[in-house]
Amino acid sequence: MMKINKTVFVALLLSFVFCEQPKKQVFVLNASDFRTEIKGKKTDIYLLKSDKIQVYITNYGGRIVSLLTPDNYGEMGDVVLGFKNIADYKKAKTPYHGCLIGRYGNRIAKGKFELDGKTYVLPINNNENHLHGGPDGFHNKVWEVVSSNQNSVVMTYFSEDGEMGYPGNLKVRVTYSVNDDELSITYQASTDKATPVNLTNHAFFNLAGQAKGSINDHLLMINASHFTPVDKGLIPLGEIRSVEGSPFDFRKLKTIGQDLNKQPTDIQLTRGGGYDHNFVLNKESEGMNLAARVVEPKSGRQLEIFTEEPGIQFYGGNFMDGSDVGKYGTKFEYRASFALETQHFPDSPNQPAFPSTILNPGETYRTKSIYKFSTAK
Numbered sequence: 001m002m003k004i005n006k007t008v009f010v011a012l013l014l015s016f017v018f019c020e021q022p023k024k025q026v027f028v029l030n031a032s033d034f035r036t037e038i039k040g041k042k043t044d045i046y047l048l049k050s051d052k053i054q055v056y057i058t059n060y061g062g063r064i065v066s067l068l069t070p071d072n073y074g075e076m077g078d079v080v081l082g083f084k085n086i087a088d089y090k091k092a093k094t095p096y097h098g099c100l101i102g103r104y105g106n107r108i109a110k111g112k113f114e115l116d117g118k119t120y121v122l123p124i125n126n127n128e129n130h131l132h133g134g135p136d137g138f139h140n141k142v143w144e145v146v147s148s149n150q151n152s153v154v155m156t157y158f159s160e161d162g163e164m165g166y167p168g169n170l171k172v173r174v175t176y177s178v179n180d181d182e183l184s185i186t187y188q189a190s191t192d193k194a195t196p197v198n199l200t201n202h203a204f205f206n207l208a209g210q211a212k213g214s215i216n217d218h219l220l221m222i223n224a225s226h227f228t229p230v231d232k233g234l235i236p237l238g239e240i241r242s243v244e245g246s247p248f249d250f251r252k253l254k255t256i257g258q259d260l261n262k263q264p265t266d267i268q269l270t271r272g273g274g275y276d277h278n279f280v281l282n283k284e285s286e287g288m289n290l291a292a293r294v295v296e297p298k299s300g301r302q303l304e305i306f307t308e309e310p311g312i313q314f315y316g317g318n319f320m321d322g323s324d325v326g327k328y329g330t331k332f333e334y335r336a337s338f339a340l341e342t343q344h345f346p347d348s349p350n351q352p353a354f355p356s357t358i359l360n361p362g363e364t365y366r367t368k369s370i371y372k373f374s375t376a377k
Contacts, residue, residue, distance in 0.1 A: 028327050029066060033085035034058050041142035043086055046153045052181040053373055060086050061139040062100035062155050062174055064203045066327070067183065069373040072300030077209025079301065079373075081337050084327035093323040094332070095139060096202040100174055102138035103159060103166050104357070105200035106278070106313060106346035107131050109235045113349035115167065115194055115358065122165040129233055132202070134164035138172070139202070152177040161193065168193030168361075182372045189365035196349045197359040199367070200309075204317070204337035207296035207303060211330045215317060215338050216257025219295040222250035222314060224279035228345055228354075232271050235347050236354075240280055248277065253295065256316060256338065273318035274335065278311045278345050288370065292340050300375040307342035307369040310355050315339040342369040 034045035043060040054076075056066040067080040082098050083089050089097065111122040111130035122130040132139065143155035152175055159170040168191040175186040187199045206215055227248045228236040243249040247259035247266055256275070263269040268277065281291050291312045294303045305312070316338050322331040348354040359365045 028084055029056060030084070034060070034065075036086050038086075038142050041144075043142055044145070046145070046148050048151060048153060048176060048178040048183075050151070050178050050180050053178060053183065055176065055178055055183055057153055057176055058086070058089075059143045059145050059155055060089060061098075061141065062143045062157075062201075063089070063139075064098035064176075064183075064201065067203075067373075069181075069301060070375065071209070072375050072377055077207075077299065077301070078328070079205055079207050079209055079303075081204040081206065081211050081326055081332055083324075088325075088327075094320065096132060097324075098203045099139035099201070100143070100155075101132045101200045101202050101341070102157075102172065102197070103133050103164070103170060104130075104196050104198045104349075105132060105202075105341060105343045106198065107233075107235055108196075109233070109347050109350050111165075113196065115196075115349065118167075120165055120167060127233055129235060136164060138199075143174070151179065166195050168195040170195060170197065170359075172199070174199075181374055182370050184368060184370045186368045187365065189359060190363070191359050192361050194358055194360045196357045197365050198344045198348070198357045199365075200313075200341045200343040201369070202339055202341060204332075204339050205294070205303065206337045207294060207301040208299055209301075210328045211326055211332060211336055214257070214335055216255060216260065216335055217297060218256050218338070219253040219297065220250050220256050220314075220338075221253045221293040222279050222312065223282050223290050223292065224312070225251065225282055226280040228278045228280065228311075229268050230271055230277065230346075234272060234276060236278065236345060236351060238351055238353060243279075248275075248279070250279075250292075250314075253293065257335075260316075275314050275316040276318060278313050278343075280311055280345075281307070281309070283310070288368070291342060291369075294338070294340070295376045300377060302374045302376040304372040304374070305340055305342065305369065306372065308367050309342040309344060309369065311343055311345050313339070313341040313343060313346070315341070342367075 054068040108130040123134040173188040348357040
């Protein structure tokens, strides 16, 4: 994996020209826009590629900046929302675009949990709750790149004891790898004190490419017979509820928008402003399982997500409002993107019936998720 130099970018600019009627749109990333220093640490951008896909990663927040994949006609399209420079990432209203989330993906109720008889207090950054590791979580950190080549990049981050209120010195290692039509993310961590750990990636997708239009016509399947209903603060009630007969039944492909008209009458849709819920994945076997499939009918692009995690958070872009403008000059509008975050369940440190997220000294946190891109011909 090589850092993108000027010669490479000239070639890329000549190669990645997207046909968009009635005008052509040129791929817009510039390596120099990702090279800066934040608190004395250098940021950069890295290209991972195969014959099928190209993925651009920055070590600022460990973010997926762009992901290029072909449609039914072989036209490459950028299916991940992102920005064209570090400055835009830092000032974005929605701060989680494409990033690595930690220490704890999703919400912890009221920013508190008890562990080994001690109460830990975390910063509040989502109404009355703690979200995605807090305001200075892993998404705002410059990760150290320890190795890179054409197919993978390995990043590490050392989270000190007490950072964002969490106990223990936590060593984290994340590997992004491209193989054929797949992007895999492998997570690893160790600690010297017991601590909650729930790592994920927060890419926002629109399979039409370049954040074009609503995602409500995308077809979605989630391999889950149950989900975790939430209170008005989007904290799980502790119940594992069947999706049967509800708008949350995505066991067969259906459009994302099919049941959104039930929002006034379905209390769960109302509380989430649409879909912003954790699904309890059906695990046919130990290890890697199919979690979700998404198809964009016009382009034919298909995304399949496989994971070792027990859950996946489906977020339908309900809080996007056009405030952020992406790398192609496109506003990130309401329900113009979706996130499918592989993870353990929200608020697990306060929910003893949920799978544990506590990592103890001497243990190694390991998990992997795969994003497979193809066309649904």
